[in-house]
Amino acid sequence: MKISSGNVKLTKLKGAGRIYWHLSCRGRTCYEFVNYMLTLNADYSEKTIEGYAYNLAPWFVFLDEASLQVAEASDECLLKYKEYLEWKHGVSRSAKIKASRKLMAVYKFYHYFSSVRRDIFNLIGPSGCNITSSITSHEDQSFNYLYPYCYRRIGRSSRHGVRWTPDQSHKCELFFALTVGNEYISRRNRLLVEIADEVGLRCGSILSLTTDQFPPLNESDLEKEFIYITPSSQKFGYSKPFPFLVELYLRIVAFIEGERRDLVIRFNNSSDKIFLNYHTGKPLTQAGTSSLFSRLSRQLKWPNNSGLHSWRRKFAQDFNEKNIEDRRRLGLDTSHDALALDLAARMGHESIQSQRPYIERAMQRYISKRTKTFSAQLADYEAEIAHLQKQLKAYAVQDEVDLNTPRRVSFD
Secondary structure, three states, X not given: OEEEEOOEEEEEXXXXXXXXXXXXXXXXXXXXXXXXXXXXXXXXXXXXXXXXXXXXXXHHHHHHHOOOOHHHOOHXXXXXXXXXXXXXXXXXXXXXXXXXXXXXXXXXXXXXXXXXXOOOOXXXXXXXXXXXXXXXXXXXXXXXXXXXXXXXXXXXXXXXXXXXXXXXXXXXXXHHHHOOOOHHHHHHHHHHHHHHHHOOOOHHHHHOOEHHHOOOOOHHHHOOOEEXXXXXXXXXXXXXXXXXXXXXXXXXXXXXXXXXXXXXHHHOOOOOEOOEOOXXXXXXXXXXXXXXXXXXXXXXXXXXXXXXXXHHHHHHHHHHHHHHHHHHHHOOOOOHHHHHHHHHHHHOOOOHHHHHHHHHHHHHHHHHHHHHHHHHHHHHHHHXXXXXXXXXXXXXXXXXXXXXXXXXXXXX
16 A cells, blocks of 8 residues: 655555555655654554554655754644645644644654654753653643644544543442342343443443353462453454453352343243343343443433443543552553553553543543642641641740749748
8 A cells, every 4th residue: 555645655565464654755765754653563553553654644744845854843843734734634623633633643753753862852842842742741741731733622532522420329329229120130230330340341242241251260260360351242343351350250150150040041042142131031232231221320310321331431430540540659651642552451442542531531530639639638737837826826925924924032
């Protein structure tokens, strides 16, 4: 596959079972681009790297047309590049989203480029650099500081944002509501929620789980923290394993050998799917399951978009907040990309761009919690200072009284 624009050509090459990206300008290899693509192979899938290649290549077209070298980039260049993209593609919402992705690719490239070109100083950084960006900092930063020239509030990184997300109190409320009625339905629906909440699987992946994936554990398995299961149905045809806590695994086994076995005997059903319809004995469908949880959420008077998928959002939220805490405690990188890589692996995603709404929300919640904690500590310190000042004032008054009080002198 080849993509060419003027003097710049982007080529997708296949060899030795791998994909390689080559960029040439005026017949010469752009080694800065090629080496960057090679470094991405360690952390990203072929599909994700392809997105990086297509988003970054137009920058080299712009540099060629502007007669600029890679190391001559600056904020002024990025602003002109943004205007260049507007001129070529317009300013519609979709055009702005695509332009922001291209600009993000440039910022990430220069983050890499500055790390390998130690002979170039002040190329990119939060202040006093040619390119202004906090992407080189390991501190928590908002999107606007990471990518200053990207468009804002346009759904820049994902087709969807993070909508209403339940918390532990909602889980208790739902489970209490599920205690009423048939025991099989109650146990089944609680397990559906627990898998979405604790593992983060999509509805279709949960419903694809089979009984042969959950045999009774032997003694050595019981000592493990997780048992890895690969759902047969995953988005985009992935075949990723997901960690199930042993406690959750055992609850699923108990359900298979208990309530589910009774239902299978009643219907003489041979299906290997774990989750079956109580009235027909057939495997649950995704549409039927979505409808079921939509009805439950309406009964509990929860907001819209609070079906089974909302528990996957809760999983992402809980995972992010714990990950931020752990990384800060260990002094590790807490940048958006570092957090997104961890979350993508647990959510079954290839692209880290899908994680940005989750990451930004987690950052906001983390900062809010930290602010409340610091405010409470500050209030305690202020109260303690006020108490000490009051004591000092009392001591000063007592000292003055002691100095002004005549003392009786004894001549005995």
